[in-house]
Amino acid sequence: MDLGISGRKAIVCAASKGLGRGCAEALAAAGVGLVINARGAEALEATAAAIRDRYDVAVTAVAADITTPEGRAAVVAAGPAPDILVTNAGGPPPGLWSDWSRDDFIRALDANMLTPIALMQAVLPAMMERGWGRVVNITSQSVRAPIPTLGLSNAARTGLTGFVAGTSRQVAGKGVTINNLLPGIHDTDRAEALDGPVMRAEGISRDEARARRAKGIPAGRYGTPAEFGAACAFLCSVHAGFIVGQNILLDGGATNVTM
């Protein structure tokens, strides 16, 4: 399918690996020029070079912490007035409801709620003026069904979801869509990091921990960054202009809900 976005420009945050990279690659495959971001310059530059080589699109790499005002300013300055924005950042650490202080909550809100909101505020006016734009926020399945050990994520991402629910309906009339993609368990370093504590607590191997988690997924496996990226690219395509303010689960059926 021709996604109809060749020649468009995108900012993809937190994209040197994992789901962000999956989105960047799928957009590049559709002919979209990229600004990609992550904190670690070496991995980011390697990803930028690989995408340039493979898809023959322009890729600018901005090594910065997207959760800081300076980081966001650098990213937006490198790709002003993008047609497409994919927001993403690392997820908060696991723990229990009784563990977290106010500062922990502020950090999680900054990273997973206020950062995507600030980025949207920076790029939406130009998208609306041009009459076309696509925003995809990478959130989590925890928005639909809370994950007990990820209370910081449950809280921060639900706040972002509320903001998107209202804002997406205010900008849709200008040809701009905002939607959220909700990953379930995907085969990335983040999944690996979350498997680690289970392995240690229960004295089981990595393969056992993965097999146990995969068993809870009707699809019987972890998702891949490529599948995730393809869904993101479709939401950014010309075909998705009537999809507004949705929260789309990509979880292999793991969230046991009817709607």
Ligand code: NAP
């Ligand atoms: P990942 O494989 O660990 O990749 C994270 C990417 O984000 C890396 O490129 C990392 O590079 C970059 N990054 C992290 N913090 C950043 C920051 N402050 N500023 C800029 N870049 C940053 O993680 P992932 O699995 O793709 O997860 C992406 C998001 O989806 C996370 O919020 C995660 O919680 C959420 N999620 C993932 C899953 C899953 O199963 N994978 C499930 C539900 C939700 P640097 O470290 O160099 O900055």
